[in-house]
Amino acid sequence: MPDEVNNTSIVLIPKVKQPENLKEFRPISLCNVIYKVISKCLVNRLRPLLSDIISSTQSAFIPERMITDNVLIAFESIHAIQRNNSPDNSFCAYKLDLSKAYDRVDWDFLERALLKVGFCRQWVDWIMECVTTVKFSVNFNGSLLEAFSPTRGLRQGDPLSPYLFLFVAEGLSSVLNREVEAGRLTELKVCRRSPGISHLLFADDSLLFFRACLQQATVVQNALTCFQACTGQLLSPGKCSLLVGRSCPDATVEVVKEILQVETPAFESKYLGLPTPEGRMHAGRFKPTEERLAKRMDSWAEKHMSSGAKDVLIKSVVQAIPTYLMGVFKLPASTCEAYTMMIRDFWWGMGGLGFRDMKLFNQALLARQAWRLIQFPDSLCVWVLKAKYFPNCELVDAVFPAEVSPTWKGIEHGLQLLKTGLIWRIGDGTKDEDFLAWHYEKSGIFSVRSAYRLAWLNKFHPDGEGSSREADSDRSIWRRIWSTPVPPKPRALRETLRASWRLPDERSLSKLGPGWLLGGLDKLSEKERAQFLLVLWRAWYLRNDCVFGSGQATVKGSTAFLLNLWDSLCPSSSAMQENEKGKTVSEGRQSDVNGCRERTQVAGVWQAPAMGWVKINVDYVPQTSTGSVGIVIRNSEGNVLLTS
Structure with missing residues (x-):
């Protein structure tokens, strides 16, 4: 070398x-x-x-x-x-x-x-x-x-x-x-x-x-x-x-x-x-992880972050810190609630934005440990645990003693969830033997993501309606919703769609589940889905302003805001441009706006500013790959001071 x-x-x-x-x-x-x-x-x-x-x-x-x-x-x-x-x-x-x-x-x-x-x-x-x-x-x-x-x-x-x-x-x-x-x-x-x-x-x-x-x-x-x-x-x-x-x-x-x-x-x-476990694992034993989370979030300048930046930090950093711990121990409810409150306070003081339920995520991670006991029967870990807790039968059929270690209590908690998603795959009777498979993945291999989804369904739909294959049937619909070309802020609202039908004031819709909404979105075009999500996002803003803010935001102002936002988004979306080939810019803008409401044409009469002030008029003409901007500055007498 x-x-x-x-x-x-x-x-x-x-x-x-x-x-x-x-x-x-x-x-x-x-x-x-x-x-x-x-x-x-x-x-x-x-x-x-x-x-x-x-x-x-x-x-x-x-x-x-x-x-x-x-x-x-x-x-x-x-x-x-x-x-x-x-x-x-x-x-x-x-x-x-x-x-x-x-x-x-x-x-x-x-x-x-x-x-x-x-x-x-x-x-x-x-x-x-x-x-x-x-x-x-x-x-x-x-x-x-x-x-x-x-x-x-x-x-x-x-x-x-x-x-x-x-x-x-x-x-x-x-x-x-x-x-x-x-x-x-x-x-x-x-x-x-x-x-x-x-x-x-x-x-x-x-x-x-x-x-x-x-x-x-x-x-x-x-x-x-x-x-x-x-x-x-x-x-x-x-x-x-x-x-x-x-x-x-x-x-x-x-x-x-x-x-x-x-x-x-x-x-x-x-x-x-x-x-290291010593006696009962009370909430105080997990306090260092809670303090680590608090220290990490305190170090971020939350007041100077956009909602998109907070969303990324929470999902990629904050929720990942306790993952290792939650994969071994069943955390006390107070600890999970403390984690959830810190995340909620860092975001905006409320939940409902698609962040993980820490108790359910804890159970899904523990279910992975139980799955490994089934998948790797020749490992030293399985030999030790099997000899102590289920020596004469399989894991899913065992009845466990009352006196167990703190780690085994966690595995039992995960096993409860695992059992609800296990199925038997039947072999051909000659070479392929029957084996346990995970029902909620096409491959039959367990995943924490699908287990968390199952735990969520078991909690909010305990009657079992729509829980057997809902993850597979909805996946393609959600994929199209997530890929809709809208800005980051409305994108965060996509996560709330999963939870919107279970809000206390939406009990009439909770019985229907998300099917009515998902099915409707699936029938819309990409442009219509984008417009629908933008309207939902603004409606959510109006609701929060009425409940927690000053209540000064109006429907009329929000309509004007959405129209202006839609005008600015349409030229920058390549997907939209593909659908609008052959139209002029003005035709494309007008036809897109008609998806929300008809725009009223106002005569372009210039009005002079007050004495001592100047008025700046700006116009933007989008094109396929470039655009043009025109600027005119005039004083109160109508004299042109600057053009560009």
Whole structure:
């Protein structure tokens, strides 16, 4: 590989607001495009093989494995540790913190690990060529310092690095598995039938489980010492933490902490970014996410944003922040309501604009977890949960115990929704077996979007009317409505059409559902749909002005506003121009206006302004790709001061 291809710039990204030393910076490597193309090609060849090479306890960057798999196993294990009442059989959870994990990787160990798993010599040489030929230049105050060559480490910013680190972390799995096989380390089981778990890995994030006693703590410490010596890794004792069951004697806890050199008094409050469950998950445990939402919205200058900008920020940022949390826990109703109120207040203080119902979205995300338990029966997560909650039957047929973990309560909540949308697909009786499919997607594969729609229908149409295939039958109609060429503000009104028939003062229409409106819009032309949406949008404005505003807006003024707006929109819409080919500009404008009402022709008599004032007359003539503007400025005596 030519030297210039692997030249890399290092940019220091601060971890805190006001960094004071190098530890508070994160070095990010900026690789050049040519190298990234080469690296990405290698990743695409490597990635499909990882599920057969990397152990099931590692869930990072591996196809068909998710971060929530480790989260569910970890929280079930922690729940089992906390519920254990046997002092002689107490277990503990040991969370590791590796200092600069990527920067300390030993190249010799990485090369031997790749050869050990069976990669050919040529492939390993290609990988090591990418790793060892790098030259760094630090970007300091906008200029690059002198280049230097490292002797160890993986770049953060290289597409290969996350996947190569999996082989380094696999070294820890090998050491711990060897101790388990030798009988020197006891695995944790969440129940008698459950598979044993000695560790869980997510990239450089490690969580170990073992019996809380002097002997096994010593075995774990020796295994970690061996791992550090071979791979170049280094533990940060000040950041490692230990969780021990309530029944474990205090003397034993102190001995274990002393051997493992644990300095923190309490267990880490979060695991992989989620609050560690401890007892009942009340609303206070989710307060940090609520505060994060509030902080994010407070940082935006909401008074200087258009409604379109707020709409984008809410849907792409605000509603995405709690998604990870809601995919694991069933949030309390008060927490969901707090999220909804913050979004509502940021927008305008009211709802009804198509933003997600957070309670229903929470249930749809949890339904995805239940779906994964059906779709991936051979994963470690399913083995653990099945052994504890439905050992002798399928998930959809099981009756669950009353005493369950907080995460399983969430899965049960999602399963209630999932069951309403599952159907059996019947095979041919020879090769194709019967299987469960999702009724609300043509592919039969579950999606959160369709699940949320089903939850919405179940809430507002509990009698089931129109809920079986409404999503499919209405999709084409909604697609045409969404594609109607209107400005951003009326576009936001399209979302309100879904909710307009269920408003308290529209009870007569609620029994009919949206069919009357959707069917009518489907029969209109594109121009007529645009005009209809504009009229609805202005009617909504008049309603809000009467209820919440000054009430000074009039129907006559709104009619004039819509006519002027329509005149300005028609020339800029390519779709409209296609329909108006062959007409003159004046004919096109007049025929379009007739869609709303006949325009009254007023004689163009110029009137002079008051003494000391000037009048500016402007006219615009649109064309297919260009337009012309004429301006005349005259004083009170009618004299022309300026023309353009």
